[in-house]
Amino acid sequence: MLVDYLEYMNFSDKAINKIVNDKSLSGYNEKTLIYKIVMINDYFLSIGLTKSNIDKMCTYSPTFYCLSIEYIKNKIKDFMDLGLKKSEVLNMFIMQPHILGCSMDKIIEKRDKLIELGFSNSRVKTIFKVYPRVLTCDIESYSKTIDNLVSLGYKKEQVYKILTNQPILFTFDINYLKNKLKSMESLGFNEKQIKKMSLTFPSILGYSLDNMKNKIDDLITLGFKSNEVIKILVSTPHIFGYGSDNITNKIINLIDIGIEEKDVLRMIVICSDLLSYDKETINNKVNVLREYFSNEEIVSVLVNYPNILCSSISNILEKLDYYINEIEIKDYIVRKPRNLMQSIELTYARITYLNELGISIDYDNLSKTIFLEEKHFSKRYKIEKEELLNRYKYIERKGDNNGGVVFLELK
């Protein structure tokens, strides 16, 4: 009767098997158990879980059917009192239904232990959310894991970061980690690079060596040289987590703008973060550039200054508005887009100062005047940057109302 009913309720075979063979549920007669299952399922569905979520929970452990609805309600409230949102608590139950049966005193004890060990409250919440199984680990394993990672050469501050991002490491054996770090050297990384990557993107500690090797091979197939691949991955190890199609599509997107493939690859080596942005974000920024430049000019700007795509849209707009609309040096910016790196505040101060000195600024001497390297500028024009910025504040100019001062008279 129980199995028929569970089948009728659309439980999977695996979940049915777990429910039927669960020792904690074996004490109930079938009628009572069915009643409890129906009541608890209805409650879970009423608070936002799906049938699939409940099935998943059962395949882990259906023991929660022993609990009363009142108990479950209180457990949700207790977790929310720890600062978690209801949706986060429910997600934790789906991932690790065992925690429904954990004593709240023990959970608070474990939270306090992690805080005592140096984790911030915010990090502890993330650890619980990402990997609630931590709550079922032996409390002594927390300090042991930290000690193990410190013994591998990480600073405590780094350990907190690694464990927040990859709390599954609380259950890893120290020898596994040691071997993993060592084995990554066979992929062409040195010890310092491996440590940096594991800190920036701790998930790699859970990746198989084959998986990582495949990613390196994928990048080489796309046209990057081996040493460039190492450079890209050390700078942006998150790429280990991207699918090959994802990377290829991002490259194609840049090629579609009109940039030659070899230049796209070069841009990525210089600025590997370009692969972190989704297609839409990149296209939105390119569309901003379209308001100021022709397509040919955009290609030139991007090839010579790919990092502009890592700036925020508001920052790009602010810079282009100033350099192109306000002081009107578009042609120069197209030729030397890297000058966009220079802050508007500094450029404004230099222009105003040079104007006061009566020094003429024109297209031919921009690199010797407003875009001159700081140490040469201060020597030639006898003013330190700090004094210049204090004397001519761009923000004050914004507030004036004199109907458009000409800051730069180009001949």
Next chain:
Amino acid sequence: MEELFSWNLNDLDIKEMISINKEILSLDNEEIRNIVSILKYINCSDCEIRNILVTNPNYLSRCYSDVIELINKFKSLNIDDLNELFNSNPHLLNKDVFEIEDYINSEISNGKKLDDIIDELVSNPFIIDEVGVL
């Protein structure tokens, strides 16, 4: 995370930052204040701090002591305008000291003088990532 709003970042900025660095969601205000305090320490203006955070959201996840080591390394090279350097290339803040040292050693082995290497780095804060590429 609320601390980020005090840097004149709007919802769109923060959304984009989180899409690049999801760890931001697990940072508490004190951690953000601490890591941003380094930028104030090197005299970054509010405007520069905002630019650095938006351009390089991964900076927020850097370990405080690692960034301090990096700053001290640059200072030992007599680079004073660190705010300007990092504002020009906020991703430099993601470098570790060994990467700066590797770059300098590699350039020295190519016959360059330390002063020239530093000058190049100051005038082109992207040079470390460009070496061997251009």
